[in-house]
Amino acid sequence: MSTEKLVYIETFGCQMNERDSEIMEQLLRQVDYLPTRELSRADLVVVNTCSIRAKAEQKVYSLLGRLKKIKDGKPGLIITVAGCVAQQEGERLPARMPQVDIVVGTQNIYRLPSLIKEVEAKRCSRVAVDLSPSFVIPRHLPSPPGAVVASASEKRPFKKFVTIMQGCNNFCTYCVVPHTRGREVSRDMDDILSEIQDLAGQGIKEVTLLGQNVNSYGKTSDTAGGRFPELLRKVAEIDGIQRIRFTTSHPKDLSDELMRCFVEVDKLCPSFHLPVQSGSNRVLKMMNRRYTIESYLDKVEALRKMLPEISLTTDIIVGFPGETDEDFSATMELLEQVRYHGAFSFKYSDRPLAKSTDFADKVPEDVKSARLARLQDRQDQINLELHQQHVGSCLTVMVEGRSSKTSRGQWSGRTDTNHVVNFTAEGLQAGQMVKIRIEEACLHSLRGSLAD
Ligand code: SF4
Secondary structure (H helix, E strand, O other): OOOOEEEEEEEOOOHHHHHHHHHHHHHHHOOOEEEOOOHHHOOEEEEEEOOOOHHHHHHHHHHHHHHHHHHHHOOOOEEEEEHHHHHHHOOHHHHHOOOOOEEEOOOOHHHHHHHHHHHHHHOOOEEEOOOOOOOOOOOOOOOOOHHHOOOHHHHOOOEEEEEOEEOOOOOOOOOOHHHHOOOOEEOOHHHHHHHHHHHHHOOOOEEEEEOOOHHHOOOOOOOOOOOHHHHHHHHHOOOOOOEEEEEOOOHHHOOHHHHHHHHHOOOEOOEEEOOOEOOOHHHHHHOOOOOOHHHHHHHHHHHHHHOOOOEEEEEEEEOOOOOOHHHHHHHHHHHHHHOOOEEEEEEOOOOOOOHHHHOOOOOOHHHHHHHHHHHHHHHHHHHHHHHHOOOOOEEEEEEEEEOOOOOOOEEEEEOOOOOEEEEEOOOOOOOOEEEEEEEEEOOOOEEEEEOO
């Protein structure tokens, strides 16, 4: 008789969390849990949480409330909370929500199989949230094998995230990451390359290198091979890998050498996420970002001089404590200067452990909402204007999958500049490169048809 059980994993937040969920999914196979997308069938639920904004954390608590009701009717269900809320709350979580069996912090996910075994055997609760300054990322991080596994990762079997570092030393005043993911630790370069070689062997064509601040890869740990530009060059030597992306970067650590990689490493995609957060030097200082808007714009100009087609995206926070109308105008002015291809923009919210929570001069909620709406409206117009420039051109697109469940001929893919392109065609496969003639520009995507 099979002893296999089912695990349902719900992931909130960033790509780091998505990758951690993949790792947990694979680790749980060691203790006979197979993934399911049907919550009602699960014997184990893992909620991988995000605490970067108040809204993300509220979603976690609302799911935990729903899980309590399910557990009332199925007492054997094991509920695990992982990620940043787990790290932040620790022992407080099961005390406040007794339906939670396991709390596992960001550096402790690798212990999940043994924690599950303990809980199964003793029906106790377990909390593992220690953050160690000498933490080392394990050498071999498991990946679901490409297209074979029926799991969340099946959506993009030709693309994978690869963790290259974890944690952060920057202490931006609004951010919880240094407290929830610990200090910056880089992974050994040979381990990263060997993981990517394995992925290439499984048919993976695109990798995204992940870390909270990839530009400082190798700064505080011995990576046995150098810094981030060297890593990019070595990844590009791996046969089978066609596209390389990375995220996230801190503008203060963006070196000339890394900028040159965009020109010299042909597999490195010409799309760059460079979070600015605010257009005001006064606000940047309060945020402890450690660059000025002038130095940021100099880097943007240098990048565009080297590679005019590079697409730039950013993160912006509106309504940081003390942000005046003049500060916000400076951010609006920045949108005009840079003309980003996309901006992830949010209202500032106080977070436990973040320094800015104690700052005075909080911006009223209605002012934050009005500023955010203005900024998003203008950014939408810029998106559309930039998209319209592509109409009539032919772009190379990596096919990602069908864009519609109901209509068989509808496909979706991405350009190397990370534009989403929807198109009509027959007989394609995910991972294939095709030329698409662009016929229409939409707000968040382009539309076209097969050019040849
Ligand atoms: S660089 Fe700043 S915003 Fe980014 S993870 Fe580190 S502390 Fe947070």
